[in-house]
Amino acid sequence: MNEKAILICIDGMRPDALIGCGNGYVNTLLAESTHTLNAVTVMPSVTLPVHCSMFWSVPPERHGVTTNVFTPPVRPVDGLFEILKRAGKSAGMFYSWGELRDVCKPYCLSRSVLRTSAHDDVGDAVTDDALDYIKTDDPDFVFVYLGATDEAGHDHGWMSGEQLQCVSRAIDNVRRIIETAGDRTVIITADHGGHDRIHGTDAKEDMTVPLIIVGKGYPPRTPDGNVSVLDIAPTIAMLTGCSVPPEWEGKAILKA
Numbered sequence: 001m002n003e004k005a006i007l008i009c010i011d012g013m014r015p016d017a018l019i020g021c022g023n024g025y026v027n028t029l030l031a032e033s034t035h036t037l038n039a040v041t042v043m044p045s046v047t048l049p050v051h052c053s054m055f056w057s058v059p060p061e062r063h064g065v066t067t068n069v070f071t072p073p074v075r076p077v078d079g080l081f082e083i084l085k086r087a088g089k090s091a092g093m094f095y096s097w098g099e100l101r102d103v104c105k106p107y108c109l110s111r112s113v114l115r116t117s118a119h120d121d122v123g124d125a126v127t128d129d130a131l132d133y134i135k136t137d138d139p140d141f142v143f144v145y146l147g148a149t150d151e152a153g154h155d156h157g158w159m160s161g162e163q164l165q166c167v168s169r170a171i172d173n174v175r176r177i178i179e180t181a182g183d184r185t186v187i188i189t190a191d192h193g194g195h196d197r198i199h200g201t202d203a204k205e206d207m208t209v210p211l212i213i214v215g216k217g218y219p220p221r222t223p224d225g226n227v228s229v230l231d232i233a234p235t236i237a238m239l240t241g242c243s244v245p246p247e248w249e250g251k252a253i254l255k256a
Contacts, residue, residue: 002241004184005215006134006142006177007232009054010170011047011097012150014193015210017159021167025175029188034218034256039211039227045192046200047150048099050229054191055079055103057233057248070102077247080233081108084141087242092137094130095145096122110139123148127173131180140240144177146170150194158194158205178214185215185239187232217255227253 015037018026042053042060048068049060056079060066064073081104084091092111093104106112113129115122123146130144149166156162178186189212195205211227213235230250237244238252 001239003215003239004138004140005236005239006130006144006181006184006186007236008144008146008174008177008186008188009051010149010167010174010188010190011145011147012153012158012163012192012194012199013167013170013190013210014158014205015208017149017164017167017193018171018210020159021164021171023168023171025171029171029174029178029212029214031220033212033214034221034223034253035210035212036222036227037208037210039189039209039229041190041192041207041209041229043202043207044200045202045206047097047191048102050191051100051103052079054189054229054232055081057230057245057250059230059249062247062249065102068099070099078245079104080141080236081105083237083242083245084108084240087240089140089240089242090137091141091143092130092133092139093143093145094126094133095143096126096147097145100145110137123170123173127176131176134180134184141236144173146173149190150199153194153199154197157197158199181214183216185213185218187235188212188214189229189232191229211253213253219256221256223253225251 085108152163152166190209234252
């Protein structure tokens with residue numbers, strides 16, 4: 001394959017928050033996608049370790065990042081951005097949490113924009129940046145990180161009214177991206193869930209995440225077998241025609 005893809009991670013979005021946020025586009029999104037509301041993340045269910053696993057397709061016990069402070073792996077693993085660069089593909093990253101810079105080497109990106117505003121509209125700005133890049137550069141891969149949902153969970157509690165409003169606003173931005181994506185495959189997921197005002201445990205509320213794939217060849221159905229965040233990088237590698245490193249432990253979610 002030689003397709004283009006977009007990955008959207010909505011930080012801290014539990015599947016029941018997606019269903020319960022009250023955004024009318026959710027039903028459309030699920031009706032038109034291959035999806036599961038029972039994908040699993042990795043332990044510890046913490047933002048940076050999960051994103052390293054998401055892009056490197058190995059668990060934290062392999063890459064060694066176990067907190068939100070980056071520790072260079074003793075035995076590095078080539079991640080998604082590295083294999084895209086090696087294949088001559090263009091990629092961009094748009095995010096609002098600086099620690100995510102360590103999921104890839106800077107030379108692998110043709111554009112990278114960090115929005116550090118603490119305002120509740122930062123996700124809108126991140127999305128604007130990504131859409132501008134898609135329209136002007138026509139890249140092979142784009143990563144979009146929407147983090148306000150996690151902040152609302154810590155500040156007000158998971159499944160609180162405030163957090164559900166943030167989830168709904170994130171879904172508005174998902175809709176904007178999908179409507180601009182053209183023939184690109186769009187993957188929507190979360191790094192972890194949460195309970196009370198925390199996450200990071202092996203509780204089901206922390207470990208269960210949605211994974212939704214919108215694109216040609218991904219009709220309304222449930223993916224075969226168990227699905228993990230480790231499967232995201234192999235799926236994008238398959239779509240973009242890149243070779244999968246032998247160290248990766250996830251599996252591509254195949255088209256129907």
